[in-house]
Amino acid sequence: MSNDKAVIYHNPKCSKSRETLQILQDHEIEMEIIDYLQDPPTPQELGRIIEMLGVSARDLMRSTEPVYKDADLDDDSLSDDDIIEAICEYPALLQRPIVISGNRAIIGRPPARVLEIIA
Numbered sequence: 001m002s003n004d005k006a007v008i009y010h011n012p013k014c015s016k017s018r019e020t021l022q023i024l025q026d027h028e029i030e031m032e033i034i035d036y037l038q039d040p041p042t043p044q045e046l047g048r049i050i051e052m053l054g055v056s057a058r059d060l061m062r063s064t065e066p067v068y069k070d071a072d073l074d075d076d077s078l079s080d081d082d083i084i085e086a087i088c089e090y091p092a093l094l095q096r097p098i099v100i101s102g103n104r105a106i107i108g109r110p111p112a113r114v115l116e117i118i119a
Contacts, residue, residue: 008021010034014096043081049098050080053107060087062093065092
């Protein structure tokens with residue numbers, strides 16, 4: 001990840017992700033677009049994102065995805081490492097979009113939240 005441009009973990013099929021990308025483009029933000037379904041983050045990258053967001057690993061997981069129930073991820077005894085491993089294995093579980101700028105990160109829900117780190 002480059003420090004001189006923003007990074008967006010993007011799902012082109014997600015309307016919130018597309019809206020967030022459009023906001024970045026409208027503000028002429030130089031960015032790296034990562035289609036995380038095709039190029040999932042590594043456990044180390046997820047750990048760094050979790051740290052920058054200031055959330056738990058579970059907060060980074062979409063509990064509405066079918067694989068969440070199928071893989072028994074609602075088990076409260078799972079460690080952060082277990083959850084990170086599941087997100088890497090099933091990238092659809094990753095909250096989206098995630099935008100990183102410098103040493104700050106934000107989940108673009110709602111998309112206008114991205115303005116907090118690019119302004």
